[in-house]
Amino acid sequence: MLIVGEKINSSRLQARQILAGRDKEGLLHLAREQVAAGAAKLDVNAGALMDAEPEALKWAVETIQGVMDISLVLDSPNPAALAAALPAHRGQAMINSITLEPGRFKGIVPLVKEYGCQIVALCLDGRQIPATAAERMEIAEELVAKLQEEGIDKDNIYLDPLVHTVGTSEKAGVEFLATLRLIKERLPGIKTICGLSNISFGLPARRLVNRTFLVLAVAGGLDAAVLDPLDRELMAALTATELLLGRDRYCQRFLRQYKEGKLAN
Amino acid sequence: MLIVGEKINSSRLQARQILAGRDKEGLLHLAREQVAAGAAKLDVNAGALMDAEPEALKWAVETIQGVMDISLVLDSPNPAALAAALPAHRGQAMINSITLEPGRFKGIVPLVKEYGCQIVALCLDGRQIPATAAERMEIAEELVAKLQEEGIDKDNIYLDPLVHTVGTSEKAGVEFLATLRLIKERLPGIKTICGLSNISFGLPARRLVNRTFLVLAVAGGLDAAVLDPLDRELMAALTATELLLGRDRYCQRFLRQYKEGKLAN
Numbered sequence: 001m002l003i004v005g006e007k008i009n010s011s012r013l014q015a016r017q018i019l020a021g022r023d024k025e026g027l028l029h030l031a032r033e034q035v036a037a038g039a040a041k042l043d044v045n046a047g048a049l050m051d052a053e054p055e056a057l058k059w060a061v062e063t064i065q066g067v068m069d070i071s072l073v074l075d076s077p078n079p080a081a082l083a084a085a086l087p088a089h090r091g092q093a094m095i096n097s098i099t100l101e102p103g104r105f106k107g108i109v110p111l112v113k114e115y116g117c118q119i120v121a122l123c124l125d126g127r128q129i130p131a132t133a134a135e136r137m138e139i140a141e142e143l144v145a146k147l148q149e150e151g152i153d154k155d156n157i158y159l160d161p162l163v164h165t166v167g168t169s170e171k172a173g174v175e176f177l178a179t180l181r182l183i184k185e186r187l188p189g190i191k192t193i194c195g196l197s198n199i200s201f202g203l204p205a206r207r208l209v210n211r212t213f214l215v216l217a218v219a220g221g222l223d224a225a226v227l228d229p230l231d232r233e234l235m236a237a238l239t240a241t242e243l244l245l246g247r248d249r250y251c252q253r254f255l256r257q258y259k260e261g262k263l264a265n
Numbered sequence: 266m267l268i269v270g271e272k273i274n275s276s277r278l279q280a281r282q283i284l285a286g287r288d289k290e291g292l293l294h295l296a297r298e299q300v301a302a303g304a305a306k307l308d309v310n311a312g313a314l315m316d317a318e319p320e321a322l323k324w325a326v327e328t329i330q331g332v333m334d335i336s337l338v339l340d341s342p343n344p345a346a347l348a349a350a351l352p353a354h355r356g357q358a359m360i361n362s363i364t365l366e367p368g369r370f371k372g373i374v375p376l377v378k379e380y381g382c383q384i385v386a387l388c389l390d391g392r393q394i395p396a397t398a399a400e401r402m403e404i405a406e407e408l409v410a411k412l413q414e415e416g417i418d419k420d421n422i423y424l425d426p427l428v429h430t431v432g433t434s435e436k437a438g439v440e441f442l443a444t445l446r447l448i449k450e451r452l453p454g455i456k457t458i459c460g461l462s463n464i465s466f467g468l469p470a471r472r473l474v475n476r477t478f479l480v481l482a483v484a485g486g487l488d489a490a491v492l493d494p495l496d497r498e499l500m501a502a503l504t505a506t507e508l509l510l511g512r513d514r515y516c517q518r519f520l521r522q523y524k525e526g527k528l529a530n
Contacts, residue, residue, distance in 0.1 A: 166508055167516060173509035177484075199509070203516065205501075205528040212505035215480045219442075236470075240477035243431055244438035244464070251432060251468065263470040 001242065002224035004041045004073050004094075005034030006195065008060065010048035019046050019056045024063050031064045037229035043096060045075035054084035061088045073120075073226070079107035086115045094118035096226075097160060100143055101126030109150050118156045120193055121147065123179070129162070131169070133178035136161055137186065140179070144187055158193040158224060159183055166209070167202035173213065180220040193224040196234075211237040219245060236263045266503065267489035269306045269338050269359075270299030271460070273325065275313035284311050284321045289328055296329045302494035308361060310340035319349035326353045338385075338491070344372035351380045359383035361491075362425060365408055366391035374415050383421045385458055386412065388444070394427075396434070398443035401426055402451065405444070409452055423458040423489060424448055431474070432467035438478060445485040458489040461499075476502040484510065501528045 008030050010016040018026040031042055042064065046056040053076065061072055065088075073094040074085050086093060097120035098108045104126075112119045121143045123136040130136045140159050147157055161179035164172040176194070183192055194217065200209035211234040214225060218241045229235060236257070243254045257263050273295050275281040283291040296307055307329065311321040318341065326337055330353075338359040339350050351358060362385035363373045369391075377384045386408045388401040395401045405424050412422055426444035429437040441459070448457055459482065465474035476499045479490060483506045494500060501522070508519045522528050 166511075170508075170514060170516070171511045174511040203519070204523045205505075205519075205530045207530045208501055208505050208528055209508065212480055212502055213509055215477055216484050216506070216509055219481050219484060236473055237477055240470075240473050241481070243435075243474065244478055244481055246431075246436050246439040249435060251435070254468070254470075258469045263473055265470045265472045 001218060001222075001238065002041065002193075003039050003229055003238075004043050004193075004224060004226040005031075005037075005039030005229050006043050006197075006226045007034055007228060007230070008042055009045040009075065010056075011045065015045075016048050019060060020049055020052070022056075022059060027060060027063050028067060031068055031070070034229050035068065035070060038235055039070075039229045041071055041073050041094065043073040043075045043226050046081065047076055047078070053078060054081040057081045057085040058088050061085045065090050077104055077108070079111060082108065082111050086111060086117070089115070092116060092118060094120065094158070096120040097122045098143075098147075099124040099126065100139055100146070105146070109147070109152075112147075112152055112156075113150060116156075118158060119147065119152065120158045120160050122160045123162050129164075131164075131171075131175065133161075133175050133182055136175070136179045137182045140183060140187065144190055154189050155191075158191045159187070160194050161192065163194050163196070163198040163213075165198055165201035165203070167200070173199065173216065177216060177220045180217065180222060184221045191223040192221065193226065194222065195226040197227070207231060207233060210234060214238060215241045218242070232262065233264055239263065266483060266487075266507065267306065267458075268304050268494055268503075269308050269458075269489060269491040270296075270302075270304030270494050271308050271462075271491045272299055272493060272495070273307055274310040274340065275321075276310065280310075281313050284325060285314055285317070287321075287324060292325060292328050293332060296333060296335070299494050300333065300335060303500055304335075304494045306336055306338050306359065308338040308340045308491050311346065312341055312343070318343060319346040322346045322350040323353050326350045330355050342369055342373070344376060347373065347376050351376060351382070354380070357381060357383060359385065359423070361385040362387045363408075363412075364389040364391065365404055365411070370411070374412070374417075377412075377417055377421075378415060381421075383423060384412065384417065385423045385425055387425045388427050394429075396429075396436075396440065398426075398440050398447055401440070401444045402447045405448060405452065409455055419454050420456075423456045424452070425459050426457065428459050428461070428463040428478075430463055430466035430468070432465070438464065438481065442481060442485045445482065445487060449486045456488040457486065458491065459487065460491040462492070472496060472498060475499060479503060480506045483507070497527065498529055504528065 075096040123139045200206035340361040388404045465471035
C-alpha cells in the first residue's frame with residue numbers, strides 16, 4: 001500500500017502560508033513529520049496561490065528534495081505549474097491528475113511523456129460527474145486506452161475512481177468499491193489511488209468514517225491513498241488491515257508498530 | 266447485521282460467578298447493558314459450570330426472559346443443557362453450535378427440530394481443523410445438506426466459517442474471508458455468523474484487530490457476529506461500515522448515534 005501524505009496542500013491555511021511565504025523550515029517540518037509517520041510520497045499542491053503557483057511548486061520541490069530523499073506528487077491541473085516544477089524534480093515524479101477533459105488531457109500528457117512521470121487519472125470527462133460504477137468504468141477504460149496510445153506505460157497509471165461523500169449520496173461508498181472491483185477485473189495491471197477524506201465531507205466523526213473507508217478500500221484492492229499519515233488511528237487501521245489480509249509476514253510490521261507505540265488499541 | 270452480545274459466558278470469571286451464584290441482579294445487569302449498547306440477541310454460556318450447566322442455563326433463560334423481551338443464544342454443545350433450557354425459552358432460540366461430529370450432530374438436531382430453533386453450524390467435522398477455505402466449504406456444504414435433509418429450514422441456519430488467530434497463521438483472515446465469499450456463492454440464502462475475538466488471540470492491541478476484522482467481515486457479507494457490544498470503538502466501526510456500504514438511509518443511524526455520543530471520532 002503506497003501512502004501519499006496529503007498535508008502540503010494550499011487549500012489548507014497553514015500550508016498556504018508556508019508556500020506563499022517560502023517558509024523553508026515550515027515546509028520541511030510538514031514533509032518530515034509525514035515521512036516519519038509512514039508516507040512514501042508527499043503530495044504538493046500550490047494551486048491556491050493562483051498566478052504564483054508555478055514558482056511556489058518549483059520552490060517546494062527544490063526545498064524538499066534539497067534535503068530529503070523522497071519523490072513528490074505534483075498536485076495540479078495546470079500545465080504551466082507542472083512545467084515549472086518537473087525539471088527541478090529528481091527521480092520519478094507523479095502528476096495528480098489528468099482527466100478526459102480535452103484541454104486537460106492535451107496539456108498534461110506531453111509532460112508525463114517528457115519526464116516519464118507516474119500519472120493519476122481521474123474518472124472524469126468534463127461532462128456530468130459519473131455517479132455509477134458503470135459510468136466511471138467507461139471513462140476509466142477510455143482514459144487508459146488513450147494514455148497507452150500515447151505510449152505511457154501502464155505501470156505508471158494510477159486510476160482514481162472518484163470519492164464522493166456518503167453524506168449526500170448513500171451509495172457513494174458502494175459505487176466506489178464497485179468501480180475498484182471493475183478496474184481490477186477489466187484493467188489488470190492498472191493501479192488505483194484515491195483521496196480519502198472526501199468520503200466524509202459534511203459529516204461529523206469524519207476520522208471514523210475515513211479510516212473505516214480505508215479498510216474497505218484496501219480490502220477492495222486499492223493500491224495507493226492520499227491521506228493524513230499523522231492520523232494515528234488511520235495508520236493503525238491500515239496496519240491491522242494489512243495484517244488481516246495476509247500481507248504482514250509473521251505479524252512483523254504490526255508487532256514493530258505496537259512496540260513503537262503506534263497502535264491505539 | 267445481527268449483533269449477539271458475548272458477555273454472559275462462563276469462560277469469563279465475572280459471568281461464571283454470576284451464573285454459579287445465581288446472582289440475578291448481576292445477570293440482568295450484564296444483559297441490560299449489552300442490549301442498551303445494541304445487542305439484538307444475547308449469548309448465554311454456562312459450560313464452565315460442568316455438571317451444573319443444565320440448571321444454570323435454564324435459570325439464566327428464565328431470569329433474563331422474566332424481565333426482558335429478548336431472545337437468547339444457548340451456547341452449548343451439551344444436549345442435556347440445551348434440553349433443560351429450551352422449554353423455558355420464549356420465542357425462537359438460537360443454538361450455538363452444531364458440527365459434523367457425529368455425536369454432536371445427532372445429539373443436537375432433535376432439539377433444533379422439536380423447538381424450531383435457529384442453529385449455528387460450525388465448519389468442523391471432528392477430524393483435523395480445516396485450514397483452507399476449500400476444506401471449510403466441503404464441511405459447510407455437507408452440514409447444510411444434512412440439516413436440510415432433517416427438515417431444518419435454511420432460514421434458520423447460520424454457518425460459522427471458523428475464526429483462527431492471525432497471530433499464528435498469517436492467512437487466517439484471508440481464509441475466513443474466502444470462505445465467506447464461497448458460502449455466499451454456493452449456498453445462497455444461508456446466513457453466516459462468527460465470533461470475532463479469536464482473530465486476535467495472542468496478539469497485542471486486540472481491540473484494534475477485532476474491529477478491523479469486523480469491518481472486513483461485514484464487507485464480505487457476514488450476517489451476524491458474536492461480539493462485545495460494550496466496546497464503543499467496535500460498535501462505531503460497525504456503524505460506519507454500514508453507512509459506507511449503503512445500508513444507512515440518509516445516514517440516519519450514523520447521525521443518531523453521533524448525537525448520542527456513541528461515535529468516537
